[in-house]
Each structure stands twice: as structure tokens, then as C-alpha cells.
Amino acid sequence: MAAREWRRVQEESENIWVKCSGCQEILFRKDAERRLFVCPKCNTHMRLTVDQRLLMIVDRGSFVERDAVLSSADALGFRDRKPYTARLAEARGKTGRAEAVVCGVATILDQPVALGIFDFAFLGGSMGSVVGEKLTRVVEHAIDAQLPVVFFAASGGARMQEGVLSLMQMAKVSMALGRLREVGLPYLCVMTDPTTGGVAASLGMLGDIHIAEPQALIGFAGPRVIEQTIREKLPPGFQRAEFLVEHGMVDLVVERKDLRRTLGQVLSLLRDSVQ
Amino acid sequence: MPTTYLEFEKSFVELDKRLETLRQITIHSEEEQTECDALEAQCRQQEADLYSALSPWQRVQLSRHTDRPYTLDYIEQLCSEFVELHGDRVFGDDPAIVGGLARFRGRPVVVVGHQRGRTTAEKVRRNFGMPRPEGYRKALRLFHMAERFRRPVLAFIDTQGAYPGIDAEERGQAEAIARNIREMSRLRTPIIVVVIGEGGSGGALALGVGDRVLMQENACYSVITPEGCAAILYGERTPERVAWAADALKVTATDLLALQVIDAIIPEPPGGAHRHPEETFPLVGEAIAQQLDALLQLSTDELLAQRYTKFRRMGEAVIVAPTEDPRAEIASA
Ligand SMILES: [Zn+2]
Numbered sequence: 282m283a284a285r286e287w288r289r290v291q292e293e294s295e296n297i298w299v300k301c302s303g304c305q306e307i308l309f310r311k312d313a314e315r316r317l318f319v320c321p322k323c324n325t326h327m328r329l330t331v332d333q334r335l336l337m338i339v340d341r342g343s344f345v346e347r348d349a350v351l352s353s354a355d356a357l358g359f360r361d362r363k364p365y366t367a368r369l370a371e372a373r374g375k376t377g378r379a380e381a382v383v384c385g386v387a388t389i390l391d392q393p394v395a396l397g398i399f400d401f402a403f404l405g406g407s408m409g410s411v412v413g414e415k416l417t418r419v420v421e422h423a424i425d426a427q428l429p430v431v432f433f434a435a436s437g438g439a440r441m442q443e444g445v446l447s448l449m450q451m452a453k454v455s456m457a458l459g460r461l462r463e464v465g466l467p468y469l470c471v472m473t474d475p476t477t478g479g480v481a482a483s484l485g486m487l488g489d490i491h492i493a494e495p496q497a498l499i500g501f502a503g504p505r506v507i508e509q510t511i512r513e514k515l516p517p518g519f520q521r522a523e524f525l526v527e528h529g530m531v532d533l534v535v536e537r538k539d540l541r542r543t544l545g546q547v548l549s550l551l552r553d554s555v556q
Numbered sequence: 557m558p559t560t561y562l563e564f565e566k567s568f569v570e571l572d573k574r575l576e577t578l579r580q581i582t583i584h585s586e587e588e589q590t591e592c593d594a595l596e597a598q599c600r601q602q603e604a605d606l607y608s609a610l611s612p613w614q615r616v617q618l619s620r621h622t623d624r625p626y627t628l629d630y631i632e633q634l635c636s637e638f639v640e641l642h643g644d645r646v647f648g649d650d651p652a653i654v655g656g657l658a659r660f661r662g663r664p665v666v667v668v669g670h671q672r673g674r675t676t677a678e679k680v681r682r683n684f685g686m687p688r689p690e691g692y693r694k695a696l697r698l699f700h701m702a703e704r705f706r707r708p709v710l711a712f713i714d715t716q717g718a719y720p721g722i723d724a725e726e727r728g729q730a731e732a733i734a735r736n737i738r739e740m741s742r743l744r745t746p747i748i749v750v751v752i753g754e755g756g757s758g759g760a761l762a763l764g765v766g767d768r769v770l771m772q773e774n775a776c777y778s779v780i781t782p783e784g785c786a787a788i789l790y791g792e793r794t795p796e797r798v799a800w801a802a803d804a805l806k807v808t809a810t811d812l813l814a815l816q817v818i819d820a821i822i823p824e825p826p827g828g829a830h831r832h833p834e835e836t837f838p839l840v841g842e843a844i845a846q847q848l849d850a851l852l853q854l855s856t857d858e859l860l861a862q863r864y865t866k867f868r869r870m871g872e873a874v875i876v877a878p879t880e881d882p883r884a885e886i887a888s889a
Binding site for chain 2 (some may be wrong): 350351352353354355356357359360361362409410411413414417439441443444445446447448449450451452453455456457458459460462463477478479481482483484485486487499500501502503506507510511515516519520528529530
């Protein structure tokens, strides 16, 4: 009831216009939705909410969320300009989610999968203890239920406000993915804009297959940090999805409109029993 | 005698100089001997007072001190028959990570660690201890070798972080780190990790997943440098902001033990590893030997199960599972 009310508030506040994050073109929200939030002018794949992602990827009505209520406490008593607890409350209000990743099970073109979808709008999709825990739990569930895993990454990296505990989530999730691998289940990672830092350097780059959305920023160090270190401007296209394909780090760059079909196809090629 | 003094260590400059002069005299007069003993006692007292009450930021500075023993110093002092191995068999050899075969108290082991340099030329050659992907891939090669030949791994952590450069990104820095973390977490041989200096983010963790993670008293371990944290949150790296970040991030050995990220703190002699390296080596050696003995009692399956549980529980204290949907609280606000 309360959650439903909140959603109504969100809908009312939504603008009927959307501005392309790439070329600043103004689009009708309805048109943008029809185009899966891909700009018709510059092909920028704009960032999506988890609901939008689910809508375009999973079979209708098949998604069952897991561990939706897990949320973070403030273990370090972290307070910069604002207390961490206030930042969390704000992010919850903005996204309607308890944390920066949504996990669950669903089917994609009738292929059952365990899913994890990052929400960049929630503190930059940063991975704290709860994000690490939810991803680990869904991988462990996949091992028990014999499901392939598909993660959609959208994150700036580890969550600074949880200090070294957030760093350790890289180990926790990678460890679970290591076990998944040992039992012979596939893991596909879809890297969307941006996938950087501790998320790229753990679950991001551990897929059997790496798929990226066009132009997505993918890398370990952020472009600004690199520029400061080497005191040079970075070449155009550096750390973009196409650059990663060129350097052998990503298998496929897939347009959003083709993503669901590609995932379904790859899953069936990996999972169908041999006749 | 230390070669450099940090701001808060300045009170030792004169004291150390006087002591050094006295020590160089081979035969002391009775007067000189008395002065020497008194100065020595004063020095020890001053060390005990100063180094037991450091701020987190002061400890971070100590963890980077160029007089602290580095990985190769520990290997030389704690191991025998070290054979350094080079190259990742893919691209090159990264001097920011060293590793090879050695004997620790008679037992063959594989040793790996970040390596900084002391002289300017050496610092540049070792890229200030900031590895590129080929460094991590060399380490991985050695980890797999350790597994195949059933040798325990000793890993030493001492880096500000993985190198943020164009070439490192092109060759897959993120992939190299991720793979190391996953492979270490499932490696079928005991791994002991010792944080001997600065544990900087993913670049440290890529050598840092083990059955036991030990940390020296004046080492630090963090998701981001205090300087980086201050720059992101406040857009400035003033001394006050950086000191604040070092405190807020909880980066000292005591903090990490309380957060259950490390298993034990290895004490340093009063005055720290950088002032008394010769007293430091046996403390580290003893700590490793104790943990190794315990780990060698376990079967490989037990070892892996315990390692999984150990990391599986990290961050537990931060996770709240409310009985009510937290979104309800958002709506009512
Ligand atoms: Zn556009």
C-alpha cells in the first residue's frame, strides 16, 4: 500500500520530456520509451531504471525478486557533507529501492536465469556490503537451483562510505562466481554505462561471455584519474565498449533492441541439452 | 638510522644523530657510555610514547615510509634459496610485482608481493609499486604453480593501487585483478597474506585473498587513498581533509581487526618497522610460521570451505534485514 503510494508520487513527478545524455536532444518520453531510451540522433544508450531494464529483457511476469528488503546500516559512522544514513535515505526515496542492486529469478525467452541488475541512480550503483551480499546470495541460489547467472552492471565501483568492507565485497562475489564456474553453470555479464572500478574488477570481468551496450564506459581506473596521473588528454573512444572489443576484453557490443534476443540465443546455445 | 623523517618524527633527528655518533666510537669512555645508555633509554621512551598514539593519517604516512622493509627485504630475511621468476608468458614482466620459489623455515613455498623502490631510479623502474596487468598475471601464474606443486603461498601487500594508465587499461587491468581475486579464492593450497605497507584498493586485493590475512601494526588497508577520498567528497586535498578521510575510512590495523577483515595484527617494535627493521623481521616470520602450521593441519576441502566462509561473512554487520519493507518507510516520509 505504502509502496504503491510512493510509486504514484514518482510517476507524477516524472517529466514528459527526456533529454539525451549524449547530444542533449530533447525527446518525448513516450518516444524515448518506444526506442528503449536510445537516442535516435546519436545512438546514446541512456541509463535505465531497473524496472525499464526488466521490462525490455525478461519474459513478462516472470521476474520474482529475492532479498528485496536487505538494506545497509552505517558500520563506520561515515559522515562527510551529509551522513551516510541520509544519503541512503535519499537514494531510497529517489529509486524506490532499498539498495543499488535488484536480484531475482526470471526467464529470458523461456530460459530460466538468476538475475542481478544494478541501479545507477542509487548512489552511482556503488557496491557496498548489501550489494555484495545480494549478488552472492543470488549466485548461491543459482548453484542450488542449477540456473545460469546474468548480471547487468552499471556502477562507478566500490562504495566509499563502507570503507574496506565494500572492497571485500569484490572478493565475496568473485568467490561465489568461482564456485558457479566449478559446477559448470554459465555466467553472462552485460556491462552498461558505466562499469568501472571495483565492479569492473570483480563481477564485471568474470563472465564466460562479456556483452556491452554501445559506447558504455568500461574500465578499472576512471578517465579523470588517468588524465591526472599521466597528465595527458585521453584519446577519443578510450575505455568505451568498442575499445574493449578491440582489445579483447569484451565479446560483443549489442544494441539495446537486440539485447534480449542475443541473451536468449546465447543461453540456449550454452544450455540446451544435446539431441 | 632512518634516511627520512616525517613531520611528526622531527624530534628524533637530533637524538638519532647524537646516538649514531656515539655508537661509531669503538671504545667508549665511562662518561660516553653513560651518555649513550641514557640517550638510548630516552630514545626508546620517546618512541614508545610517540608511536603508540599516532593518528590514522600519521599511520598511513608511516605505511608509505621508504625505510620500511619491502617485499624483497622480507623474502631475503625470512626465506632462503629465493629464485625470482619473471614474466606473465603473455606480454611482459612487471617489476612492480616480484615473486618466485623459496624456502620458508625449510619448507618450499611460493612467494609473491608488490615491490616499491627506494632510490629514484628504482622507484621509476618499479613504477612506485603500482602494477600493470602483466604483474597480476605473473602473480597468477605463480599461484597456479603453487597449486600444482602443493606449495603454500606467502603474499605481501604493499601498493598504493593498480597503475591507472592507458596501457594498463588497454591490456585489461580490471580483468587481471578480477581473475586473480577469483582464482585466489578457489586456489587449492594454503595462502597467507601479509599487509606490510599500504593496502591500496583492488590493486592490493588482487594479491590479497587468502586463508589468513595478517597486517602489521603500522600498515593500512583501504578501498581508496585518503587523498582520493578527500578529493571526491570535498574536491580538495588539504591536509585537514586528508586527515579526516584517513580517520573516516577506518584504515588502520586496529580498525580492520575490529571489522573482521584481517585475522591478526603483527606488532612492530616501538618506533616502528622503519626505525627497527632488524627487530621487525622475526616478528613477521613468527606470525607467518604460526599461521602456516595451523593451515597445514587442514585438508584442502576444509581449507577452501573455511576460506569461503571467511570472506562470505565480510560486511555482515552492515546488513539489515528489516521485517518490514524499507520502501514503506520511504513512502511515509
Ligand atoms: Zn543523443
